[in-house]
Structure formats: C-alpha cells, structure tokens
Amino acid sequence: MTSPKTVLITGTSSGIGLAAALGAARSGWTTIATMRDTGKAQTLLKAAADHGVADRIQVKRLDVVDPGSIAACLDEVIAEHGRLDALINNAGAATVGTIEQMDLDDVRSAMEVNFFGVVATTRAALPHLRAARGRVITVTSVGGVLGQPFNEAYCAAKFAVEGFMESLAPVAATVGVDVTVVEPGAVASEFVTNLGLDVPALLAAAGPYAPALEAYIARTQQAFGTAQSPAEAAAPIIDALTADHPAFRIQTSAWARDFVATTLADLDGSAVQDLTSTWVR
Template sequence: MCVCTHKSRETSMSTKTVLITGTSSGIGLAAAVAAAQAGWHTVATMRDTAKADALREAAAEAGVADLVQVKRLDVTDAGSVASCVAEVVAERGGLDAVVNNAGAGFVGTIEQHGMEGVRSTMEVNYFGVVELTKAALPHLRASGGRVITVTSVGGMIGQPFNESYCAAKFAVEGFMESLAPVAATTGVQVAVVEPGAVASEFVTNVRLDVPALLAEAGPYAPALKAYIERTMQSFGNAQTSQEAAAPIIAALTAETMPFRIQTSDWAREFVATKLADLDGSAVQDLTGGWLR
C-alpha cells in the first residue's frame, strides 16, 4: 500500500479519483496506468497486493507513479469492499468513478464440473460487482460520478464450455442495464465495456490443464477439444490489454457515456449478431461451429 500525502479536496483533491479493481495484470493494470496518465488519482486495487510490482513498474515507466495508489480489495469479501471504499473516501474526500474489472474465468460444462465452479465464478464476476457498486453509489451520487463495468462479449453471447462465466457476465449486464436509468435520475452514469479476446494473463489465470479437462470431459471431449483449439487460435490474434483499456479511459473522460461499449471492431460485429438475432438461430449456428 502506498503512503500518500493528501490535502483538502478543494486543492489537490480537485484531481478526480477512480477506484479500479483487478489491477495486478491485464486490462486492469493497463486501465490503472492509463487513467493516471489521463490525470486521475487512481486507486488500483487487487486481492493480493504482493502482486503489485508489475503495476508499480508500469506506472513508474509512464511517469505517473505519484497518481497510482495500491490498495487491497477482495470483491468477494463484503468487509473488504466496505473498508476499502471508506478508506478512499476518507483519504480523498470523495469518489468520482468505479471501474469494476476484477473477474475470473471458468471453462467446463455443468454435467462435468458441478455446482462449486458455478458458485465461485458467480461470486467473483457478479456478486463482487454488485457489492462494490452498492458501496460506491452514495459517494458517486455526491460527485455526479460513474460506474464502468468490464463485462465481456460473453455477457451478450453465451459461449460453449463457458456456461458459468457467461451466466455471471449475463447477470452483470442485466444488473447494469437495469440500474443505469435508475442511477441516471441521481446524476450517476453507468456503462458496460465488452472486450473480445485480449492477450493478457487472464487466459493464464484460468489455469487450464487441457489434458486433465479432456480426460474428464467424457462424451463432451471431442467438442471440448475443438473449442479449446479454436479459442487458442483466437487469442493468438487478440487485442492488447492497452487497446482494450483505451475505451475505459474514453468513457471516464467523456461528457456522456454510452451504456454499451465494445473494445474492437470484432467485438462490435460479434455483439451485433446477438442484437439482430430474434430467434437465436444465428448465435447457435455461430457458436455451434466452434465445436466441429
């Protein structure tokens, strides 16, 4: 945790404050550095602050180390969420934006992996987002702030062997789409950011043991093998974390945010398939093709 000297909000506190979750790597790390480069005091949170070295090094290289403050935050722990938000507000005099970025992937199908994976994936990707948003909203009302949540194109289109992950991201999208008009009546803007494949440590963090997965897949093994091969190819042509983070910073600084933001042309085309697919057949044809 960094030690910062804070003046009154009327002086140095005129720098807006954003809290970003999941900043030890990937999109979160890139967004934290970019937000600081855009002039925001960036509270960069992560569950394990021992993993903050990469962020600190990137911030120092970008010349914004003084604007990046590392704090511990476990989005699955209500006490951790409440204490972190309270600390930020006490130190900074308020809060201007939250970027819900922390997340975890999970690959498998329900018959094979059971309920534990569903529940743990939902805790991180959905309930953690709801918990932090709830804690931040009173302070965002006071500042006329905004909530930006990194979901996924998997929050719009269900993807094979990602039932738990996509269910959580669908839930986040539904929650935020429902919250947005309500929050707007109090001056708070809400948006979701939908990346496609991103070349980051997120894939590594899923901890895929492919041989073990295939050995346990039973009748689903041929389809799973085809899915994994196709997915690894898609990540070979993925966006960088910096490219995926850029629309987050644009949303932070725009006068008015759109509700739904894709991070690439590919993501826009992919999501458009769902939005135009009234009976679901186009999506089923598309994702079914990944399994052959």
C-alpha cells in the first residue's frame, strides 16, 4: 500500500495554522503540526480529537529561527514517515510601529521570523520535496502586496517573502516542486491578540505620529470586526494542498482579491498611496 502523503505545517498552535492542520488531516494527509512551544498543543490536539483526526496529526517542535530545530524536525519526519510531500510555511509574528520610533532590533526580529524563517525552512525541506515532487505553500498576507501604515517591518518581511517565492517558483517547477503563496486579509485569530498592544501607551508614546496612529488603529479595529475566521482563511490553503496544479498566488476572500488588485494593477503607485493615506487622517 502507498503510504499517506505527509505535510509539515509551521505555526499550528492557533489561528490559520491550527485550522490548516485540521483541514489537511481531514483531507487524509499525515500532518506534522509544528510549533515553537509544544506546551501550547492542547487546543490543537483537542480539536483534532473532536474532528476525529487525532490519528493523523503529530505535533513536533520547530522554531523557524533556529536552523538546528528545523533540521532536527525534518530528520525526524523522514525517519518516521519516509517522505515529505508538502510544506506549509505559516509561522509569523506581527509588528506594529513606525520606523523612527522602532528599535532596529525589533525590525530585524520581524525579518527573522517572517522572512528568514520561511527561507530557512523552505531551503531545508526542498531536497525532500524534490524527491516527492511535492509543493511549498506559504502564508503571506495582503500586506505582502500592499504596504500598510505602521506595518513597515511586517510588510517589508512579507514583501520579501512574496519576492522570494515568486522568484523561486519557476526554478522549483523545473524539479517538480509547485510553489504557491496564500494571501489572507484580516483574520480573527490570536495572531493579533498575541501582540498584546497597549493602545493608550502606544498613543502616548507616538508623539507627532499620534493622530495618524489613532486613525490607523480605529480603521484596523473596524476591519477586524468583520474578519474571516481561521477556518475560512485556511480553506484555500487546503485547496492548494490538494489541487493538481495550484495557482501561484491565491487570496483567501473576495475582499482580499479586491485589495491586492489595487496594487497589482497600480503601475505608478498612486492608487495605493491614495488608499492608504485615508487610513491615517
């Protein structure tokens, strides 16, 4: 008998990653659900049991900013399952702030988690994906296509991921590996909650940027009031996982498609600037 296909997903303790792990397992995949802190696995494991897929989900530790952790996890997967058919890069962290007031270490940290973590994990997985003629699916963001106020570091990292994957895709295709990016908009998940933002303190420290930041926060809170659920955002990821030939770029909602279309069709950049300037005034 042919062994089930195996997918490794990063950042599965909550949100889109958790929902993607459940979706992959329901689709019959052996699902390696990874997270930096496996002590946070109980929510996923309970959901897996509730959905009747606990036997298809295996939790492993993987810290995307630690090459040793990535290598150890992949070695275990190959030793235990003999194959890796897909990688879903989902782990990430938001960063809110404007560059004049940010510590450069915070900018570097955003790049480490959101960009270099993706690069390192993809690089390590590619030999196994080549052998399986598999695929790489990376959760980016609409913020990887359209730069957003007070998200300079986060959007820079996500833009870098988009450029990296768009450049990798034709090369990977020559060795049988499909590459896809999935671009969610606002998602109601712990990704934002985990920021732990103290809004009054942020505004008090914002100095000349306080009016713009206040307008941005009000707009963003409204956007997240009508956000997709993690399961809705994960559904296109599972479609890309199971499709014969997934598209390179996929948005998770009609809103996200309309949003990124603003910049993809904006040759001189004016439409993006006209849009985002309304967020800060």
